[in-house]
Amino acid sequence: MNDLTLQIVLIYLVAINVVTFIVYGVDKYKAVRSKWRIPESTLIGLAVVGGSIGAWMGMKFWHHKTLHAKFRFGIPIILIAQVALVYWLMNR
Numbered sequence: 001m002n003d004l005t006l007q008i009v010l011i012y013l014v015a016i017n018v019v020t021f022i023v024y025g026v027d028k029y030k031a032v033r034s035k036w037r038i039p040e041s042t043l044i045g046l047a048v049v050g051g052s053i054g055a056w057m058g059m060k061f062w063h064h065k066t067l068h069a070k071f072r073f074g075i076p077i078i079l080i081a082q083v084a085l086v087y088w089l090m091n092r
Contacts, residue, residue, distance in 0.1 A: 001089065013050050020051030024058025024065070031064070040065075044074060052079035 001009075023046060027038040043065065047055035055075045058064060065071040 016046065016049060016051040017054030017057075020046040020054030021058045021061070024055060025062050028058075028062040028064040040068075040070070044070070044078075047075050047078045050082065052082050055079075 023038060024043065027043065029035075030037050043055065052075060055071075056079055059066055059071060059075060
């Protein structure tokens with residue numbers, strides 16, 4: 001992976017994780033106030049497209065979705081898979 005590609009990937013990962021963290025906070029805010037919610041498929045989808053660290057941090061920081069099994073186990077599994085993929089890509 002060349003330097004430019006690495007920079008683009010890092011910028012993308014930082015951005016998607018910040019967005020995901022904020023979206024989890026917005027959904028928690030809406031949940032507390034019984035407002036329209038962000039679909040769970042969107043929350044999980046953000047983790048799948050690279051925002052798994054932001055999702056995990058959002059769950060911990062906002063205390064949101066921590067009792068739902070698909071989040072409690074799914075987000076760490078997605079995170080581990082993404083770390084393994086990055087490791088594999090960096091060392092092939």
